[in-house]
Amino acid sequence: MTKTARLAVDIGGTFTDLVLALPDRSLSTKVLTTHDAPERAVLEGTAAILAQAGITAADLALVIHGTTLATNALIERKGAKTALVTTEGFRDSLEIAYEHRFEQYDLYMERPEPLVPRPLRFEVPERVAADGEVLLPMEEAALDRIGAAAKAEGIEALAVCFLHAYQNDAHEKRAREILARYLPEEVIAISSEVCPEIREYERTSTTVANAYVLPLMESYLRRLEDGLKSLGSTCPLLLIMSSGGITTVETARRFPIRLVESGPAGGAILAQILAAENGIDRALAFDMGGTTAKITLIDDMKPQQARHFEIARAARFVKGSGIPVRIPVIDMVEIGAGGGSIARVDGLGRITVGPDSAGSMPGPACYGRGGTNPTVTDADLVLSWIDPALFAGGYITLDPKASVTACTSSVATPLSMTPETAALGITEIVTETMASAARVHAVENGKETAGRTMIAFGGAAPLHAARMAAKLGMDRVLVPVGAGVGSAHGFLGAPIGYEVVRTRLVSLNAFDAPLINGLYESMRAEAEAVVRLGAPGAKLQEIRTGFMRYRGQGHEVAVTLPDGPYDVTSLDVFKAAFEATYNALYGRIIPKLEIEVLTWTLSLAEAKPLPARIADPTPAKAPAPAGTRRIIDPGTGGPVDAAIYDRSSLAPGARIAGPAVIVEAETSTLVPDGFTAGPNAAGHLLIERTAR
16 A cells, blocks of 8 residues: 555544544544643554554555644643734734723623733834835834844744734835844744734734744644654645645644634534535534534535634633634634533532533543543443443543542532432533523524534534534434544545735725736735645635625625626626625615725635535334443433444444434444434434424
């Protein structure tokens, strides 16, 4: 076998998932994440899965990687010592932020601390106007003083963000040249490359966040590359981005901020593929792992996209309380609700779960690695939803007594209830927390959850999916093959792609077709230079978007634009596209008001058509269960005898009735009373509600 295997690796907060795609089959495994050196788990897992397949690292054609390392560094404030260089008079814009309170009536409201403290924010006399004209030439001597001071302070990374640099980047590029005399150029991030678009605070915040994780990600990616080479691999290492596209390791080194939601993005890509394969027009992707749960809405087989994301929110679910970054991202809500989320009783005698997690070390109490706090996994084990000998494919043998002890001491005893009731309360709270987040996310996007099909994956999702679906008014749940490592499977289906953005204010009343054509030509060249590194001969697909508004409005709506080139007749097409989008969002348009385009984006990716819809399977007889287990049903709250099935024993078209538990290597699927389940023609489990 030579260069025919592809490896996908997803580092999560608790587990590192690996999927090896071979010409005739695929293999998967889970290993505990090694937070002190994340590449160690990757390399150990790679060696193990290659040995399982009977091949060597030299047989790998491609390694696709997603990681939460950048996200965790920002959340935990474990990035580089970073300084900010900005226009004189603007160093406090990072702290002034939006100049409003995200919790209007909370007297104890705390904003997230800026990543760069005020003494490390340096000012340079220079000024560029909003149209790009230089009003004040840059004082280069000031940059020499700043460079010397930064070196003396032990600064590890620099962010350069000058006013209106998105229109004219000359000052920022020259500043980098001068500062590179004092610090390595690869740890200097300039806003005109990281985020070349309008809005000062978000552009500064994004550039600072990128610089903050630059040294960490560069060091990690270098160690990972060296480790893969030491195993014998000579294939390319590619990284999945928050947008769902794949990019080269060189681009990831320069713009690590684009990787902040890389793992969850893989899950959304998987859900998109499954929606097409199963003819699902309206889906909700539900990814629940060991540390967090992620929810994405998918309509017409397309995940929602956004250009704004918040990291490390100080207030749970509250917009404006986190660090804003402007990057292409699949629009999702992320909740601190995973298998490792810690449960406790608060001062009012209520069970609360998360957002803190036991992670992989010490992990849930049942892991036997020193953890004593009860977690969702401990509660699942107390309710007998999990077989302690088969958890994570037998990689970890769980200790049920430790789970009972943890649930009893922290929840059951303070509330005078049985361990089983306490465990059921923990699972109900975490499920309702996730359901509430899904409802809010849907409403904020003008959508609803009822009537959708849930696509559930991640190690913990199949256990909680049916109950959560019932809470959200859904009757169908799809649990894909390899659900326990779903995001890694999604990596293998993601296209190599890149997105470029530019801010240029253009009024449709003065439509300038040559300017727009020239803008998109330069954006195409920039994007193609990146994409061709990973997909040299592939057919490429281009998507153009304009962020448009009525004149006087403070925010824009994303409008899909036609392919160019444009001429005077394109004006009516632009106007019609904007009005259709605006009307869909707000139920009306504003006649005779001037329309303008503020920001332009170009997304370029290798063309990867979605799969065709599979046929429904021929009905088949269900096998006899492998046994029964006494569990607590999440709907009734009472004990029931659940039939136990090995997933591989269920033929496509077979149906079983709940209560039942379907087991496989990386996860288990709970089928409560009132539901039926069985594989479709592709082997994905379809769970349907039969009783309300």
